[in-house]
Amino acid sequence: MSASASPDTTSTRLWHPFANMADVKNQAFLVDRAEGVWVYDQDGRQYLDATASLWYVNIGHGRREIADAVAAQMSRLDAFNVFNDYTNRPAEELAARLAALAPMDDARVFFTSGGADSIETAAKLARLYWVNRGQPQRTHLLSRGQAYHGTHGVGTSIAGIQANRDGFGEMIADTTRVSNEDPEDLRDAIERLGADRVAAFFAEPVIGAGGLIPPKPGYLEAVAKICREYDVLFVADEVICGFGRLGHWFGSQRFDLRPDLITFAKGVTSGYLPLGGVIAAGSVAEPFWTDGGRPFRHGPTYSGHPTVAAAALANLDILEREDLLGRSRELEQPLFDVLRSLTDHPAVSEARGGVGLLGAVELDAALLAEEPGLVLRAHQAIRAAGVITRPLGSALAVSPPLTITTEQVDLIGQGIRAGLDATLS
Structure with missing residues (x-):
């Protein structure tokens, strides 16, 4: 053909x-x-x-600026990994830019290939964070009814859309779904399980694929407060809600939230090339970044891909300029x-x-x-x-x-x- x-x-x-x-x-x-x-x-x-x-x-489709940025980067450095001590200019620039935009202090950015990758990364990072803090029993992951967090192993396991879970068996253990309307259901679940067993709570600012469900007034602020009260990591799934979809760089900013972890993808490049990532608050990153800390033995092949990062930078320029x-x-x-x-x-x-x-x-x-x-x-x-x-x-x-x-x-x-x-x- x-x-x-x-x-x-x-x-x-x-x-x-x-x-x-x-x-x-x-x-x-x-x-x-x-x-x-x-x-x-x-x-x-x-x-x-x-x-x-x-x-x-x-x-929007067909923006020449993205194609030009991609072509220019490919002609200089098409692809290289950021494992161990390797890096590249576009990945460094994009990480710094996203960290500055994120609603958290001293943020660090881990790049993935998409939203489902980002959920996997955030879950592993949350569990390992507690290991580094001397609380390895904190493995339980909480999420909401009707939630969609991708279709990899973790995303399937914490999905609130039952049809997306059916037939696959138990992908990972220690997951529970709570109400997407009543914040006290989160409190009840934490107390029933024991706060010393709970690693993180995942929430989309607006539930997307689960039916397009905006949060009830005060809900997100209340669950964020409950997470702080019980020292549970709050993970904002911004794969849909980031990069202008809710009128802010991150949907969390609309509700004055300060998550411990943010997962992102989609709008970071407007889909022109596949990219996702996790933004971690400095307090979460700290055990991995100080002398004597353990490495995060996790990473997609295309993490920090220079050409994809160049597309994202051009995309952010357009979002800002226009x-x-x-x-x-x-x-x-x-x-x-x-x-x-x-x-x-x-x-x-x-x-x-x-x-x-x-x-x-x-x-x-x-x-x-x-x-x-x-x-x-x-x-x-x-x-x-x-x-x-x-x-x-x-x-x-x-x-x-x-x-x-x-x-x-x-x-x-x-x-x-x-x-x-x-x-x-």
Whole structure:
């Protein structure tokens, strides 16, 4: 097959994540190119990417600045590891920049290849931190109902989405889920388990893949206080919520949180190249950075990859120069208003949002009971109407590029309504 020929998606060998391949193998949707908030299929049809691909194209598609930064770095130093004493300029610069932006004192940055890697890293780091503090029994990891923390071993084990846990057996021991609404449930769990056994509590500022659930007022502040009270490490999973999605560099800053660890990915490069990481407060890093400390025997091959770091630096420049964090804050209410306007539709029972440039519409429970596949069918009908949404359980979510305009936000509502009309008809 020539480089310009379209692949035969009806005889694919590509195994898609989270997909029923019996269905997908004969009807894959080929995305051919993209620009700004738009993507185009192989026939040239245009679609508004209301999901920023997978929550991450914060600066929009097709930014030449990223391509130029990547090309320049590859021509100088394409790739090299940062194991042992090796380093490179882009990785050093990016670590310093992220540490300065993070809401914690004396921060240190450990780079990974993505969000799930970052969760694995944070969990191992939290457990080893307590070993270094002379409390090796502190291994228990707490998380929230409906939480999504990736699909590696730790992420699967602490997932609050039961479907993501089913069938895999126990990946790691010592995990417990608590309420995503009642902070006292966290306190009860810590006291029931014994604070001297609990290593860390993981929480997304806004629950993403678990249904797009903003926190109840005061919830995050309360659980952070409980973690401090019992000396439990607070891990903010910012894989979705960072880099402008909630109108700040990190979603934690919106709630004046000061986490012990932050996991990040996605928006750090706007998805142009794979990158993730963990930011650790100085107090957590200290046992590993002082003479006599033990090494952190953990590390992805591509940690600190110079070309990926160069892409991230160019991405941060765009976010800052174009004040896309401010645009996120400016448009979060118009987006929520558009989603709430859909609650008069017979297929919609609820709209969620208003905390960041993301939101979801929940489909009617009675309709879902009649047709369990309704969400996926609605998603496809909305796409046929020109808008790409993300099916999440019983809801359809949106998280558009931060470069979107008010007029394009309105198009999201129009496309969802048209697709839902077609679904019910």
